[in-house]
Amino acid sequence: MDFRGRRHERGSNWTDPEIVELLQLWSDESVQIELESSLRNQRVFDRIAHILREKGIYRTGDQCREKIKKMKLEYRRIKDNHKMRSWKFYDVMDRVLANRPAITYSSLGGAVIAQQVFQSSGAPEESMLNSGEAPPEMYYGSGDDQETDGQSLLEPEDTLGQAESTLNTRISPSGCFSDLNMTGSATATTLAAGGPVSHDTSDEPRKEGSRQQTSVRQRKRRRGGKTSWSLASFLSWQQSAEERLLSLEEARLERELQAEERREQREERRAEQERQHELRLFSMLTGVLLAVREESIFNQETKKSQLTSVKACKMSQNALETLRGEEGPGNSVYLSERGNSIRLHEGILQEGYIQYGMDRHHDTDNPDGIINMGTSENKLCYDLLHKRLTKPDMLHINPSLLQYSDWRGHAFLREAVAKFLTHYCCSPNPLKADNVVVMNGCGSLFSCIAAVICDPKDAILIPTPFYGVITEDLHLYSDVKLFHVPLDCEADGKDNRPFRLTVGKLEEGLQRAKEEGLTIRGVILMNPHNPLAEIYSLKEMITFLEFAKRNALHAIVDEVYMLTVFDESVTFQSVLSADSLPDPQRTHVMWGMSKDFAMAGIRIGTLYTENRDLVEALAKLGSFHGVPGTTQHQVAQLLQDKEWINEEFLPENRRRLKAACSYMTGELLSMGIPFLDRPATLYVWADLRKYLQESSFEEELSLWKCFLRHKVLLSCGQAFCCSVPGWFRIVFADQQHHLQLGQYQQHSQCLLPVKKDNAGSDNAATVNPKALAENNSSDQLKERDSPVPDTGSLATEDCQASKPAESLDTLIGTLRHQIRSSDWLEKSTPELSAGEDPEIFDVFKVLLQRARK
Numbered sequence: 001m002d003f004r005g006r007r008h009e010r011g012s013n014w015t016d017p018e019i020v021e022l023l024q025l026w027s028d029e030s031v032q033i034e035l036e037s038s039l040r041n042q043r044v045f046d047r048i049a050h051i052l053r054e055k056g057i058y059r060t061g062d063q064c065r066e067k068i069k070k071m072k073l074e075y076r077r078i079k080d081n082h083k084m085r086s087w088k089f090y091d092v093m094d095r096v097l098a099n100r101p102a103i104t105y106s107s108l109g110g111a112v113i114a115q116q117v118f119q120s121s122g123a124p125e126e127s128m129l130n131s132g133e134a135p136p137e138m139y140y141g142s143g144d145d146q147e148t149d150g151q152s153l154l155e156p157e158d159t160l161g162q163a164e165s166t167l168n169t170r171i172s173p174s175g176c177f178s179d180l181n182m183t184g185s186a187t188a189t190t191l192a193a194g195g196p197v198s199h200d201t202s203d204e205p206r207k208e209g210s211r212q213q214t215s216v217r218q219r220k221r222r223r224g225g226k227t228s229w230s231l232a233s234f235l236s237w238q239q240s241a242e243e244r245l246l247s248l249e250e251a252r253l254e255r256e257l258q259a260e261e262r263r264e265q266r267e268e269r270r271a272e273q274e275r276q277h278e279l280r281l282f283s284m285l286t287g288v289l290l291a292v293r294e295e296s297i298f299n300q301e302t303k304k305s306q307l308t309s310v311k312a313c314k315m316s317q318n319a320l321e322t323l324r325g326e327e328g329p330g331n332s333v334y335l336s337e338r339g340n341s342i343r344l345h346e347g348i349l350q351e352g353y354i355q356y357g358m359d360r361h362h363d364t365d366n367p368d369g370i371i372n373m374g375t376s377e378n379k380l381c382y383d384l385l386h387k388r389l390t391k392p393d394m395l396h397i398n399p400s401l402l403q404y405s406d407w408r409g410h411a412f413l414r415e416a417v418a419k420f421l422t423h424y425c426c427s428p429n430p431l432k433a434d435n436v437v438v439m440n441g442c443g444s445l446f447s448c449i450a451a452v453i454c455d456p457k458d459a460i461l462i463p464t465p466f467y468g469v470i471t472e473d474l475h476l477y478s479d480v481k482l483f484h485v486p487l488d489c490e491a492d493g494k495d496n497r498p499f500r501l502t503v504g505k506l507e508e509g510l511q512r513a514k515e516e517g518l519t520i521r522g523v524i525l526m527n528p529h530n531p532l533a534e535i536y537s538l539k540e541m542i543t544f545l546e547f548a549k550r551n552a553l554h555a556i557v558d559e560v561y562m563l564t565v566f567d568e569s570v571t572f573q574s575v576l577s578a579d580s581l582p583d584p585q586r587t588h589v590m591w592g593m594s595k596d597f598a599m600a601g602i603r604i605g606t607l608y609t610e611n612r613d614l615v616e617a618l619a620k621l622g623s624f625h626g627v628p629g630t631t632q633h634q635v636a637q638l639l640q641d642k643e644w645i646n647e648e649f650l651p652e653n654r655r656r657l658k659a660a661c662s663y664m665t666g667e668l669l670s671m672g673i674p675f676l677d678r679p680a681t682l683y684v685w686a687d688l689r690k691y692l693q694e695s696s697f698e699e700e701l702s703l704w705k706c707f708l709r710h711k712v713l714l715s716c717g718q719a720f721c722c723s724v725p726g727w728f729r730i731v732f733a734d735q736q737h738h739l740q741l742g743q744y745q746q747h748s749q750c751l752l753p754v755k756k757d758n759a760g761s762d763n764a765a766t767v768n769p770k771a772l773a774e775n776n777s778s779d780q781l782k783e784r785d786s787p788v789p790d791t792g793s794l795a796t797e798d799c800q801a802s803k804p805a806e807s808l809d810t811l812i813g814t815l816r817h818q819i820r821s822s823d824w825l826e827k828s829t830p831e832l833s834a835g836e837d838p839e840i841f842d843v844f845k846v847l848l849q850r851a852r853k
Contacts, residue, residue, distance in 0.1 A: 014067055016088075016395060018057050023089065025051055026068055027096045041065070072097070077252055088392060273364065342476050348704070348719040349374070349468055356713050361738070370708070371738055374715040376530070376682050378564075378598035378733040380656040384649055385598065388641070394634050401629030407622025408615065409438030409632060416636040417606050421591065423642070424563065425574035435610055437618045438632070442560060442592045442605035444625035445618075446473040449588065449607070450480040452617040453554050454521045459483040461509055461523040461553070463501050465720035465727070467530040483518060485509035486723040489687075498676065499532050501540075503547050510551060522554035522586075523547075528561040528572065531685050531720050531729040533678035535565065538573035542582065545575065549583040557589045563596035566654040566661065567679030576608065584610045593635065595682065598653065598733075603627065604635050657682070657733060664732035664739060682733035689726030700725040 014022070025031065025048045035041050045068075046061035053059075059067075075093040331340040352374055361369035388394075400410075408414065414436040422431045439445050450460065456479040462470070463485045474480040485506060487499040506523065513520050525544055527536045536544075541557070548555040557575050565572045574589070581587050588609040594600040604627060609615060638645075664684055668675050674687040692699040697718050704716040717727035732739060 016392075017397070018052075018059070019067070019071075019089065020392065021052060021055060021057055022048070022059075022064060022067060023092050026064075027092060032096065073248065073252070277364075345472070345476070347468055347472065348701075349715060352704075352708060352713050352715070355708055359711075361711070361741075363737075368711065370711045370713050371741055372713045373731045373734070373739070374713040374729070376595065376729075376731055376733075377600050378595065378653070378657075378682055379735065380660065380733055381598045381649070381653050384652060388638065388644055388649070389634065393637050396633060397630060401633055403629070405626075405629060405632075406619075407626060408619050409436065409622075409627065410629065410636075413438055413632040413636045416639045418608075420639040421574075421576060421589075421606075421608060425559075425576040427574075427576045428579055431576070431608060435608055435612075435615065437607045437609075437615055437622070438627060439605050439607075439618075439622060439625040440603040440627050441594070441625075442558070442590050443469065443473045445590055445605045445607050446470055446556070447477045448618050448621045448625065449554075449556060449614075450474040451478040451621065452614060454478060454480045455519075457481070457519075458521050459513060459518045460556075461485055461506065461513070461520055463487055463505070465499070465531055465717060465722040466524070466526065468719045468721060470524065471721075480521075481518070482524075483509065483513045483520065484721055489722075489724045489727070497534075499534070501534075501536070501544075503543050506544065506547050520551075520553065522556055524556045524558065526558040527575075528559075528565065528678075528680040530558075530561070530681065531683060531715070532676060533681040533683065533685060534676075535570060535572055535678065535680050538575070538578060541573075541575050542578060545582045545587060548586065552586075554586045554588065555583070557587065559589060560592045560595045561681045562591065563650065564653075564657065564682065565680045566658040570679050572680070586611070588614065597638070597649075602631060602635065604631070660732045660734070660736065660739070663736060664730065667739075668730075683729050683731045686728050686730050687726060688728050689724075692726050695725055697725045704728075 031044060031048070034044055042061060042065070045065040048064050049059050049061040052064070071089060071093060074087065075090065075097060078087060078090060079094075331337075332343065335343060356370045356372050356375075359369045360366060361371050409417075411433065414433040417436050417438065418431040418433040421427065425431075437445070439448065450473070454460065459481040460474065460483065462482050464487060471482055474482060485508075487501060487505065489498050491498045492500060510520055523544070525536075525541065527541060528534065529536075545555050547553075559574055562572055562574055575581065575587065576589055588607055588611070590605065590607050592605040593602050594604075607618070658679075661679070661684070665675065665677065668684065668686060676685045678685075688703065689695065691703060700716050700718060704714065707714050715729040715731075717725060717729075720729065
C-alpha cells in the first residue's frame with residue numbers, strides 16, 4: 001500500500017488510541033527540537049508516520065502533520081477564549097506548547113532582510129500558490145549576516161550573473177539595490193562631474209563605451225526584474241496564507257455559532273419540560289378542587305356503601321389468594337430438586353428490590369416511583385467518580401486485557417490491592433500480592449470460601465442481626481448453613497451498648513450448635529457492622545479471633561465499610577493492622593469497591609489470606625467469578641491514585657455522608673424514633689416497635705408492606721434475622737430531596753404510633769427523642785394489613801379504588817410536597833399565567849369561584 005498519496009489528505013478520522021500514539025511521538029523533546037530548528041518539517045512527520053505504521057496505525061506524514069495543525073488550532077481557540085478546558089487532549093498540548101520558546105526576529109540598522117530559496121528557477125507564480133505545497137523557506141536576518149544564492153535568480157546562460165552570484169546581494173525594504181549593483185552608476189556620476197578621465201575623440205571608443213553601459217543596464221534590469229518577481233511571489237503567498245487563516249477563523253466562528261444554537265435548543269427543551277410539569281401540577285390542583293366539591297356532595301353515600309365495599313374487598317382478596325395458592329409456582333419437571341429449591345427461594349430483600357426494579361423513582365420520568373431507602377448504595381458521589389473514570393488513563397486497552405488471565409486476578413491488580421490495603425489498613429509489614437484473590441463481588445467470595453472450608457450441611461457461626469443475603473451466598477451453591485448467635489437489643493454491660501457482641505455469646509452459640517449435632521467450621525465477623533453500623537475496636541476483634549483459634553474455626557472478617565467512617569473523632573482499626581494475628585492461617589479478610597468507593601456496579605471483591613492452600617483452591621473456582629480485564633485495569637488505576645483518593649474523593653465523600661446522616665437522624669429525632677447513633681456506613685438502624693399493633697414479625701412485615709405500598713422501600717429486621725421485631729434499616733446515602741420525599745411519605749402514611757404499653761423500646765437506643773402526638777385514625781392503621789399492590793391483581797385495584805377519601809388524602813399530600821419542593825408558586829401566579837395562556841387563567845378563576853360557593 002502506497003502511503004505517500006496526496007500531500008494534504010483530509011477527511012480521515014482518527015481514533016483516540018491513534019491520537020494518543022501520535023501525541024506520544026510528537027511531544028518527544030528531540031522531535032520538538034528538530035521541529036523548532038527547521039521550517040521544512042515534512043521529513044519529521046514522515047518518520048513519525050513510519051513509526052506509527054510499525055505499531056499498526058497506517059497514516060501518512062501529511063495526515064500526521066494536518067492532525068497536529070488541527071489540534072494546535074483547537075488548543076489555541078480554547079486558551080484564547082478562556083473556555084472550559086474539558087478537551088481530553090488539552091493538558092498534553094498545553095505541556096508541549098506552553099514550554100516552547102517564542103520565535104524572535106533579529107534586526108540591525110532598522111533593516112530586516114528576507115530571502116527566498118527555491119528548488120528550481122523560473123517556476124511560475126501560479127504553480128507555487130495553487131499546488132498546496134508549503135511556502136518557500138524564509139530566512140530572517142540583518143546586515144552582512146545573510147548570504148543569498150544568486151544562482152537561482154539568474155538565467156543559466158548569463159555568465160556574468162553567475163560570476164557575480166557569489167557576492168552578497170543586499171535588498172532594502174524599499175526594493176533598491178546596494179553597493180555592488182550601483183557601482184556603474186557611481187562611475188557615471190564621476191564622469192559627469194568631470195573627474196580625471198581621459199577623453200577619446202574617436203567614434204569607436206564612444207560606441208564601445210555606450211554598448212558597455214547598455215549591457216550593464218540590461219543586466220541590472222534583468223536582475224531587478226528577478227528580485228521584483230520574487231518579492232511579488234512572497235506577497236502573493238502571504239495573501240493566500242492570510243485568506244486561509246481567515247477561512248479557518250470563519251469555520252471556528254461557525255462551529256461556535258452552531259454550539260450556541262444547540263445550547264439554546266437545550267434551554268428551550270428544558271423550559272418546555274418545566275412548563276409541562278407546571279401544567280401537570282395545575283391539573284392536580286384542579287382535581288383537588290373538584291374532589292373537595294364532590295366530597296361534600298357524596299359524603300353520605302360513601303359512608304353507606306363503605307361497609308359493603310370493604311366486605312367485597314375482603315372476599316375478593318380471599319378468593320384471589322385461594323386462586324394463587326392453587327395455581328402458584330410448583331416444582332418444575334425440567335429442574336432438579338436443588339434447582340427447584342433455588343428457583344422458589346426468595347427473601348424479603350430480594351422481593352423488595354424486585355418491586356423497586358419495576359417502579360423506580362425518577363425525578364422527571366417517574367416522579368411517583370418507589371424511593372429506595374433499603375438498598376445499601378452510595379448515590380452521593382457520581383460526579384466525583386465520573387470525572388475520574390473518564391480521564392485518559394482509564395481508556396487504556398492492550399491485548400493482555402482481552403485475553404484469559406490468572407483467575408485470582410491480573411498480577412498488576414493484585415499488586416495494587418496489596419499496596420492499597422497495606423496503606424489504608426495500616427499494616428505493620430507490606431502485604432503480599434500472592435495472598436490476594438480478586439472476584440466479582442464479596443458475595444462470590446463468601447460462596448467460594450464456604451465451598452472450600454465446609455462440607456455440605458456444615459455450618460458457620462454468625463451474630464444476628466446480619467446482612468441477610470449472606471444466607472443465599474452460602475446455601476444456594478455450597479449447601480452450607482448459618483448458625484445464628486442472637487444479640488439482645490437491650491443495652492447491657494458497662495458501656496451500655498445494645499446488640500453488644502461478646503466472646504461469651506459466641507461460646508454459648510457454639511455450644512448450642514454442637515448440641516444440635518452441627519459441625520461448625522468458621523465464624524463471620526463484620527467490622528463496621530451491617531446493619532448495626534457498629535465499629536469494633538482492635539482489642540475486641542483480637543478477642544474474637546482468639547475464640548476462633550481456640551476452637552479451630554476459620555474467621556472470615558468482612559471490612560467492606562472500612563473507609564466509610566465519616567467522624568474524625570472515631571478511628572477504624574483493621575485486623576491487618578495488628579502486629580500478629582492469633583491464627584493467620586485461618587484468618588481471611590474481605591474488602592470491596594461497592595461501599596467505600598460507591599461503585600456497587602463494578603463488582604470487585606478482594607480477599608487477603610496467608611493460607612496458600614485456600615488461595616489455590618479459590619483459584620480453581622475463579623473461572624466462574626472472573627472480572628473483565630478492562631475493569632481490572634480501571635480499578636488498579638483508581639487504587640494507585642492516592643492523591644485523588646486522599647485529597648478529592650475521601651474528604652468529599654465523608655463530608656457528604658456526614659451531612660446526609662445528620663439530616664436523617666435529625667428527622668428521626670423530630671419524629672420521636674429511637675435509633676443507633678453510629679458515625680459509619682450508609683444507613684441507620686432504627687427502632688419502629690411503637691408503630692406495631694403487636695410485637696410480632698407478621699406485624700413488622702405488614703408495616704414493611706405499608707411502606708412499600710406508599711412508594712418507600714426500607715429493610716425490615718427479619719430480613720437481617722433480627723431476634724426482635726420492629727427494627728428497620730434506613731439508608732441515607734442519597735440526594736436530600738429523595739430523602740425528604742421518602743421521609744414525608746413514611747411519616748404521613750405509615751408512621752402512626754399505636755397506643756400501647758411499649759416500655760423498654762426506648763432503652764434499646766442511644767437517643768431518647770420526644771414522642772409523637774398520638775393519632776386515632778383507625779382507617780390508616782387498618783391499611784397496613786393490605787398486601788403490596790400487584791400489577792396483575794384486578795381485585796386489589798378495585799378495592800383500592802373503593803376508598804375515595806384515602807385517594808384524596810394521598811393526592812393532596814403528594815401535591816403539597818411537590819409544590820413545596822419546587823418553585824411553582826413563584827412561577828405560576830395568576831398574573832403570570834394570564835400572560836402565558838389566558839385560557840388557563842380563565843379556567844382557574846371559574847374553578848376558584850365554584851370552590852368558594
